[in-house]
Amino acid sequence: MSENQDLQQGFLETVKFDEKGLVPAIVQDHETGKVLMMAWMNRESLEMTLERKQACYWSRSRQKLWLKGESSGNMQDVHDILIDCDGDTILLKVSQKGGACHVGYHSCFYRKAKDDLSMEICDTLMFDPEEVYGKKS
Amino acid sequence: MSENQDLQQGFLETVKFDEKGLVPAIVQDHETGKVLMMAWMNRESLEMTLERKQACYWSRSRQKLWLKGESSGNMQDVHDILIDCDGDTILLKVSQKGGACHVGYHSCFYRKAKDDLSMEICDTLMFDPEEVYGKKS
Numbered sequence: 670m671s672e673n674q675d676l677q678q679g680f681l682e683t684v685k686f687d688e689k690g691l692v693p694a695i696v697q698d699h700e701t702g703k704v705l706m707m708a709w710m711n712r713e714s715l716e717m718t719l720e721r722k723q724a725c726y727w728s729r730s731r732q733k734l735w736l737k738g739e740s741s742g743n744m745q746d747v748h749d750i751l752i753d754c755d756g757d758t759i760l761l762k763v764s765q766k767g768g769a770c771h772v773g774y775h776s777c778f779y780r781k782a783k784d785d786l787s788m789e790i791c792d793t794l795m796f797d798p799e800e801v802y803g804k805k806s
Numbered sequence: 807m808s809e810n811q812d813l814q815q816g817f818l819e820t821v822k823f824d825e826k827g828l829v830p831a832i833v834q835d836h837e838t839g840k841v842l843m844m845a846w847m848n849r850e851s852l853e854m855t856l857e858r859k860q861a862c863y864w865s866r867s868r869q870k871l872w873l874k875g876e877s878s879g880n881m882q883d884v885h886d887i888l889i890d891c892d893g894d895t896i897l898l899k900v901s902q903k904g905g906a907c908h909v910g911y912h913s914c915f916y917r918k919a920k921d922d923l924s925m926e927i928c929d930t931l932m933f934d935p936e937e938v939y940g941k942k943s
Binding site: 675676679680681693697701703706707719749750752753754758772774777778779780781782783786787788789790 | 817911
């Protein structure tokens, strides 16, 4: 594929949503490169993200638009949006306020496999989820 | 969730495969943090990756195990494997030989949205895919 062919379409036309109308979005700190989370977008949440420059996803569990940080205040300001060769994965480069993970860590990827296939914590707790989201009933 | 609860299970038991038996794997350069690609793993390819310390995926288009670099020589040596809070996304930290992308770029994320929603190239060509994979018929 030549460079020209690659850039023929606009960004939105290049995105291939899956059979559920969703595309995965990898979220990375724009300065450190740390991968913070992966979430899913439908077309509406992608358009909202492009317009507001704040990350907005589609919550598969709640089946609704989800402006990241709407409950926790931990918003993601979007610096760059990239798309992969197949058009079926998005990469957001963001400034993350507080922690990205609902468990309270900076990144959702806070557990690492050890050689014996047990796991260890490899990230920093940023907040107490009970304080931020309220106590689970 | 307490730290102890988080680490109660082993790594393999923590991975939640989707209804197709697959889990997405984000692939990141272990030194620079650059995100190189996203691919999918089934249980067999994940176990092979853990055993060989070389990235192995499930090719959804070819419906077969895919040892990354088997055609191109652009293998990925795996340094760390992380898992996210929900257990449904994996993060591989790798050393990438050559380019990760079949188009010839270092990363599959070689196109960036501009403000007017056209796109620009934001990565480096590493190889000519026709030389590596042969000319398309």
